Amino acid sequence: MNTTTPDPTHDADDEHTTGHVYDGIEEFDNPLPGWWKWIFVASIAFCPPYWIYYHGGTPGRSIEETYSVALADNTRLQFEEIGELQPTAETIVKYMYEDSWRRVGSIVFQTHCVSCHGRDGEGKVGPNLTDDVYKNVTHIEDIASVINNGAAAGAMPKWSNRLHPNEVVLVSAYVASLRGMDLDGPRGPEGKTIPPWPELTVSDEDAPADDS
Known part of the structure; x- marks a missing residue:
């Protein structure tokens, strides 16, 4: 009967080394702990939902927009x-x-208006706000009136x-x-072309001092 004589120079730990020797x-070729590997797998699995939630284009979720909301609140x-x-x-x-x-106004718009008028005012269910054609507005103050009182038999709610x-x-x-941005939206021009908005006028108290 053949017997194998153990090699006295063989160390059992040699089976668990990578073979790399330095100085x-x-x-050692020790496996990673199971808990560490599961944390790594979980972190990879967490990335796609995180990216979709914060960077998927939903208004108000990106870091920049969150900052803008906080700034507007302040x-x-x-x-x-x-x-x-x-x-x-x-x-x-x-x-x-x-x-x-105006940034406060932008946040109000992003919070309440994008579902109907689009992220940039290009129009969705509601009309395009970036061209020169308006349905319920003739003068600039009519915008506030429509926001306050609504329009189109409640299609535009009162706020x-x-x-x-x-x-x-x-x-x-x-x-x-x-x-004037004239963005392309899903709806064509609706209403009528109206005159330009009034020019900004500088009151006496806002005018720069005359040093002459």
């Missing part, structure tokens, strides 16, 4: 600074050109009971600022 140090706390705005043509035109306040008066003015300024 007399051997590299800006609303400053409403005492401007008092309660009236939805006049002069006021709406003024806030079309004030970036920080006067859900928005702060300042939010109505600021979102009106934002909507007015979309005019």
Whole structure:
């Protein structure tokens, strides 16, 4: 009967090394702990839902948009600074050109209006807001009136009971600022072409001082 004599130079630990030796140090080939591998697998599986949720195009979920919402919320706390705005043509035109306040209007639009008017105002269920053709607006202040009171037998709901008066003015300024972008949307032109918005006028108190 043949018998195998154990090799006295063979070490059982040799079966668990990679064969790499550096400066007399051997590299063991130990398997990764099971818990570590499952955490790794779970992190990979978590990536697609995370990307879809935060970067899939849904308004208000990206880091930039979350920051804008927080900034707008903070800006609303400053409403005492401007008092309660009236939805006049002069006021709406003024806030079309004030970036920080128009951003508040943008957030109101992104929060409440994109489902009907599109992310950039290009129109979806509701009409395109980026061309020169309007259904229920003839003058710039009519935008605030439509927002406050609704239109088209309720297809455009009234928002006067859900928005702060300042939010109505600021979102009106934002909507007015979309005019001229002429984005392509699913709906064709609806209504009639109206005159341009009034020009921004600088009051005496806002005019630069005369140093002469």
